[in-house]
Amino acid sequence: MSAEHRFDYVIVGGGMSADAAAKGIRELDRDGTIAVLGEEPTPPFPRPALSKKLWTDPDFGLDDAALATADSTGASVRLDTAVEVLDAEARTVTTAAGEQYAYGRLLLATGGRPRQVAGLEPGPRVLYYRTLTDYHRLRELAASHPRVTVVGGGWIGTEIAAALVQNGCTVTLVHPDGVLGASFLAPTLAQRYEDLFRTHGVQLLPGRRATGGRSEGDAVHVDLDDGTTLDSDVVVVGLGIEPAGELATAAGITTADDGSVIVDSHLATSAPGVWAAGDVATYPDRILGRTRVEHVDNATTMGTVAGRVLAGSGESYDHTPYFYSEVFGTRFEAIGTLDPSAPLVEDHLNDERSVVYHLSQDGRKVVGVLLWQVEDGLDEARTVLARQPVATGAGLEDLVGRIG
Incomplete structure (x- = not known):
């Protein structure tokens, strides 16, 4: 069966990574044809706003958050379009409605499904x-x-x-x-x-x-x-998500035990011509090791890099993402693994601001940094995480370096 639709780039998924990838493609390729195939009935939208600012800021509305993927990239954004089959050898995907799309390069940005x-x-x-x-x-x-x-x-x-x-x-x-x-x-x-x-x-x-x-x-x-x-x-x-990697698994692409898609530093999968990004991708982080991150910083930054890679940049994904939450006007940010059952070093800067260093079980490696009401500490946190291992018995300054 010949493909009904042909595009230079096909992005499977309709979330923030898909939007970022389309924009990343356009940074290097102004003319290549792009299709974004999303199973949701709405175009790509910033998910953090759905549980934060849209509820708490009366002056912030849907138009303020809109990503305008189609208008800003010229991509063909197909809604209510669930992809059911990926044929990596033939370089085609087939939707639940039986439509077939041929691609030059494919990005899996399928995200996850709620538990x-x-x-x-x-x-x-x-x-x-x-x-x-x-x-x-x-x-x-x-x-x-x-x-x-x-x-x-x-x-x-x-x-x-x-x-x-x-x-x-x-x-x-x-x-x-x-x-x-x-x-x-x-x-x-x-x-x-x-x-x-x-x-x-x-x-x-x-x-x-x-x-x-x-x-x-x-x-x-x-x-x-x-x-x-x-x-x-x-x-x-709200119990988190499970990576939506079943399309890749069925196509014979290497996936992890949790169902996520394993990629290399260039975000390439085990199948030629197929890359993955965002919530569904397990990647080699230069500081954290092989990991998967479900938050917006990773979704947008990885998506942008993936788009540029699809367009021929040849770059690696070398960003260590952070995650954050904000409730009742209190914000905290973190990088790495937060496990309070392991050793901790707490640095309470004052009654409102704190930095917590989460250590490995042996206390010699910082594996996560949490910033409670501390602004502009993320770069320092990345520096701390990269400074490994630390000396046994060191004090706070020697162990982690002061942030904030």
């Missing part, structure tokens, strides 16, 4: 929150100030809980930690973090996991692991 609670089916009042469509639906529901159960104490769960309570909803946050944030924050900061939520009226249910649930009319019932059930008007689940 689900078994038995709790997505529906009009049960949102596995990730997309612009989810935002529109939750905005509609939030207008009546409903009772909302948020499941998950990570980035999405906490940010959505904060956003909803600030928009008049009654919010219960279910999370597995004893103290909110204890799985990634030092104990002193986790307590500060939890206090922010309690002070602003979020009801916390610590040490609990959702095990199932059901919708009945305008009510949703969430079953918990202690045998109790929460009754709500709306449920929002």
